[in-house]
C-alpha cells in the first residue's frame with residue numbers, strides 16, 4: 343500500500359498509474375508468450391494428436407479444434423518433448439514407420455505405454471502448421487552426447503550425412519533448421535539428480551557436440567534452477583563459459599499449499615485465493631534475485647533467462663489418474679497468468695522466453711478436451727488479451743496501488759505492465775485481484791498525446807468460476823468501456839476481480 347504524509351495526516355494515495363510512453367528501450371520478446379507440451383497425461387495424445395484415423399475431427403492426425411485455438415493465439419513457440427519425459431526419451435524410437443516404432447513405459451507420468459506415434463516429424467510438422475517456433479529439450483539424464491548430436495544433425499543438416507539421409511528416407515527432404523535447443527531438463531532432479539558442478543561439466547560436453555549447421559545456428563539453453571536454488575545459477579554462471587550458452591532456464595510453479603497437499607483447483611477459500619496470487623507475484627522477486635547473480639558475471643545481459651516451466655499446480659481432479667496432472671482452471675488461474683505475464687514483460691531485458699505448463703489437459707492448461715469436446719480456459723483468454731504485448735517495446739510504469747487484505751495476507755490489488763506497439767499504440771494490461779471492489783485508477787500517459795481508447799476484459803461471477811464441458815462460456819472476454827478522459831489523464835474503473843487490457847492510440 344502506498345501511503346503519503348500530508349501536513350502530519352496519513353492519507354491513502356489514490357490508485358495511480360504513470361506510463362512513460364516515450365521512454366521505452368527494451369523489446370518484450372514474443373517468446374515470453376510461449377508454451378510447453380510434454381508426453382504427459384493427455385497433453386500430446388488426445389490433446390494435440392489423435393491420429394489420422396480418429397473419429398475426432400483432425401488435420402493429418404492433429405485435432406482441428408486445438409490447432410485452430412492455438413493458431414488464434416499466434417503461439418510464438420512450443421517446447422517439447424518434456425519436462426521429465428525429455429530425459430528418458432530416445433528420439434530414434436519416434437521416427438520411421440509407426441508400426442515399427444518401439445514402445446516404452448512413461449515411468450514419470452502414470453507408467454503408461456508410450457507408443458512413440460508422436461515423434462520428431464509429428465512435432466516439427468505441427469510447429470510448421472502453426473507457424474510457431476519449436477523448442478526441443480534433449481536428453482542428458484539417460485542419453486548420450488552422440489545421441490543428442492545425431493538428433494541435431496537429423497533435424498538441421500542439409501547436406502549428405504547418415505542422419506540427414508535417414509531424415510530424407512523418412513520423408514523429409516529439407517532440414518527444419520530449428521533454433522532453440524535445451525540441454526537437459528531439471529538436471530537437479532528428474533533429469534539426473536546432478537550437482538550444479540557436475541551438470542555444468544556435462545553441459546559443456548553436450549553443448550560442444552550439439553553442432554551449428556549452415557543456416558541453423560543453435561540457441562543453446564542450459565538447464566537452470568529450481569525456483570529459489572540461487573546456488574545453481576551462481577555455479578552455472580561461474581563454470582560455463584558465457585560464449586557456450588545463450589540462455590539459462592528457470593522453473594517456478596505456483597502451488598497454494600505444499601507438494602504434499604497442493605490444494606484444489608476449484609474449491610478454495612478467499613484466503614487461499616490470495617495466498618495463490620501472492621505466490622504468483624513472488625516471480626518478480628525470484629527473477630530479481632537470479633538476475634542479480636547473472637548480472638555479476640554477465641553485466642551486458644548476453645545470457646538470457648528462459649522460464650520454460652511456470653504455472654499453477656494443484657491436486658489432480660478427483661477420479662483422474664494422479665500421474666496425468668489434470669486440473670480445472672478458474673478465474674484465479676487467469677490472475678496467475680496476468681500477474682506472471684506482467685512480471686515477465688517488466689523483466690524483458692533478461693527474460694527472453696517463457697513456457698506455460700502445459701498447453702492442453704495438463705496443469706495450467708490453455709485448453710481442456712474430453713473426447714470430441716474442447717473448451718478454452720480463463721488462462722487461454724488472458725493470453726488472448728495480452729497478444730498486443732508480443733514483440734512490443736516495454737514502457738516504464740510507476741504504479742500506486744491500494745492493497746487487498748484477507749486475514750493475514752496482504753498484497754497490492756493492482757498489477758500492471760505496458761508496452762508500445764510498432765504502430766504507436768500504447769498497450770496497458772491491468773489485473774485487479776480485489777475479490778469485490780472496483781478500483782478507480784487514474785492513468786497518466788506521459789510522452790503521448792494518444793486519445794483514442796479501446797479495451798477488452800475478463801471477469802466472472804465467482805473467483806472459482808470456470809468453463810466446463812456443460813457450459814463453456816462462463817469466463818470469457820468482453821468489451822471494456824468504463825473509462826473516460828479527465829484532461830490529460832484517463833480515469834478507468836477497473837472492475838473487481840478482472841483483467842483489463844487497454845489500447846490507447
Ligand code: AHR
Pocket residue numbers: 380424425426427527528651699700705
Ligand atoms: O510440467 C510437469 C513437470 O514439472 C515437468 O515434467 C518437470 O520438468 C517439472 O518438474
